[in-house]
Each structure stands twice: as C-alpha cells, then as structure tokens.
Amino acid sequence: MITDEHIESYINSLAPDIPKELDNLEQWALDNKVPIIRRSMQSLLSFLIKTHKPKNILEIGTAIGFSALFMEHCSQEDCRITTIEKVEMRLVNARKNLAGHSRISLCEGDAEDILNKFSNDHTKRYDFIFLDAAKGQYLKYLEYIRKILIKGGMLVTDNVLLEGSIAESKFSIERRNRTIHMRMREYLNELTHCEDFDTVILPVGDGVAVSVYNKIEDTEHHFVTN
Ligand SMILES: C[S@@+](CC[C@H](N)C(=O)[O-])C[C@H]1O[C@@H](n2cnc3c(N)ncnc32)[C@H](O)[C@@H]1O
Numbered sequence: 001m002i003t004d005e006h007i008e009s010y011i012n013s014l015a016p017d018i019p020k021e022l023d024n025l026e027q028w029a030l031d032n033k034v035p036i037i038r039r040s041m042q043s044l045l046s047f048l049i050k051t052h053k054p055k056n057i058l059e060i061g062t063a064i065g066f067s068a069l070f071m072e073h074c075s076q077e078d079c080r081i082t083t084i085e086k087v088e089m090r091l092v093n094a095r096k097n098l099a100g101h102s103r104i105s106l107c108e109g110d111a112e113d114i115l116n117k118f119s120n121d122h123t124k125r126y127d128f129i130f131l132d133a134a135k136g137q138y139l140k141y142l143e144y145i146r147k148i149l150i151k152g153g154m155l156v157t158d159n160v161l162l163e164g165s166i167a168e169s170k171f172s173i174e175r176r177n178r179t180i181h182m183r184m185r186e187y188l189n190e191l192t193h194c195e196d197f198d199t200v201i202l203p204v205g206d207g208v209a210v211s212v213y214n215k216i217e218d219t220e221h222h223f224v225t226n
Contacts, residue, residue: 012039016046019073025066025097034090036066037132041158041205045130048210049074052154054128058118059083060111060141061133063090065097068104071130079103082126084133086110112137115144125150132158136180138187146196151215155197160188161207 018026029036037045045067049057053076059068062085071081083098084107085091091108098104107114111133118124127150131138138157149155160166165173166184173181191199191211199211 008040011043015039015043018042018070022066022069022073025064025069029064029066034063034066034093036063037070037158038205041208042070044202044204044208044210045071045156046074048154048156049128052128053079054126054154055079056126057081057128057130058126058148059130059132060115061085061131062094062098062106064093065104065106067130067132068094068098068106069101072101072103075103077103080105082107082124084109084111084114112140112144115141115148119144119147124148127153129153129155130158131155135159135162136183139183139190142187142190146213146215149213149215151213151217153213153215155209155211155213157187157191157209157211159206160184160201160209161203163206166207 017023026036049071055078057071057075057079059071059081062068062083065083068081068083075081081104083094083104085094086109091106094106098106126148129145129149131141131145145155162181162184165177165181166188170178170181188201188209191197191209192201196214196216197211198214199209201207201209
C-alpha cells in the first residue's frame with residue numbers, strides 16, 4: 001500500500017457496495033491469498049469503464065476471474081470482455097467462476113503467445129485493455145498492445161509502483177527484485193515519454209498507469225520523397 005492505511009480505509013468506506021456474488025469471491029480470494037484488484041482500484045476501474053464506455057475489453061491476467069466479473073458488472077450490456085490466464089491452478093477456479101457469463105471469454109495460455117496471435121488477427125481489436133499480469137513483461141506486451149488497441153482506446157496498467165519501491169534507487173532494492181524494478185521503470189519511462197500514449201500515473205492501490213492511445217496510423221507518417 002502506497003497511501004496511508006488510515007486514508008485508504010476511509011476512501012474504501014465510501015466505495016459503493018458490490019453485488020453479493022463479487023463480495024463472496026473477493027473474500028474467497030483474500031482468504032486464499034489470490035492477488036485481486038483492491039477496493040481503491042475497483043473504484044477507479046469502475047469510473048474509467050463508466051466514463052469511457054468500452055465495447056471490447058481485453059484483460060491480461062484473469063487469476064480467478066474477479067476483475068473480469070467486476071468489469072462485466074460496471075460495463076454496458078453490449079460490452080464483451082476477453083481475459084487471458086495461463087496458470088492451471090488459477091484456471092480451475094476461473095473456468096468455474098466465469099461459467100454462464102456469456103459476455104466474458106476466457107483465453108487460456110501464455111499472454112505473449114495470445115497477444116501475438118491477436119495482433120495478426122484484425123478481428124481482435126479492443127478499446128480498453130486492463131494489464132494485470134507478469135509485471136516484468138509489460139514492456140514486451142506493449143508492442144502487441146500498440147497493434148490491438150484502437151485509436152482513442154484506454155490502457156490501464158496495475159501495480160506499477162511496486163509497493164512504492166519503484167521510487168527507490170536500484171542499489172537499495174533486493175538483488176532478486178532488481179530486474180523487475182528496472183523493467184517497470186523502463187515501461188513507465190516508455191509510456192510517459194513516447195508520442196503515441198498520454199499517460200497519468202496515480203498512487204491508487206499499488207499504483208496504476210492510465211493511458212490513452214493516440215495511435216499513429218501509417219497514413220499519418222509523412223515521408224520525405226525526393
Ligand atoms: C494479479 S493476478 C490478476 C488478478 C485479476 N486481474 C483480478 O484482479 O481479479 C495476475 C495473474 O496473471 C497471471 N499471469 C502471469 N503471467 C502470465 C502470462 N505470461 N500469461 C498469462 N497469465 C499470466 C497469473 O497467473 C495471475 O493469475
């Protein structure tokens with residue numbers, strides 16, 4: 001948690017109630033130590049989905065399906081949600097929890113393989129992407145995201161502040177966490193300095209980057225010809 005626990009609890013107390021099914025699933029995840037979006041992130045995600053009104057959401061990192069079900073709850077009836085997960089232990093629960101939810105499709109496999117396939121299939125285009133998977137891979141995923149996110153689409157990346165350690169010098173980070181620290185810094189640097197994304201980083205939950213894609217179409221490149 002980056003913000004003061006006291007303040008976070010107060011803000012959480014203002015969050016609207018979630019349906020019983022989601023409440024039970026959230027409790028199950030907490031009891032079984034499955035990392036799912038926190039209350040503060042739920043409020044932000046709900047706000048972004050209600051204002052952006054996406055029709056095609058892609059989630060990278062399903063876990064047991066909590067955030068996919070939460071996004072189904074916040075989105076309009078004509079919005080479809082595709083969610084990617086590769087770990088069998090999570091998939092067992094995700095399949096069960098998402099069964100009967102016709103607006104949600106579970107894609108089983110490694111995110112990079114699936115993103116690669118989607119980027120070569122013009123029917124797989126999204127106006128909202130929620131990135132909540134292997135933190136060290138985000139920069140690699142961004143190249144595929146550039147192909148499948150439509151112009152004006154929104155990219156929401158969770159856990160970008162690594163419990164606050166992102167702001168520390170790499171020398172004060174435990175050796176085993178240095179690669180992830182370096183890769184997340186590279187990812188945030190790219191998102192905030194590139195031409196094609198406008199990004200704001202918010203200290204919500206474990207830190208979230210909210211980006212809007214100003215896709216540069218091929219026809220927008222101006223080549224100098226002799
Ligand atoms: C933080 S959890 C997702 C939580 C979920 N979005 C929620 O809030 O309910 C991250 C998930 O990403 C999955 N994951 C990590 N690396 C992956 C990869 N390369 N391909 C697919 N899924 C991956 C993990 O197995 C884990 O279940």
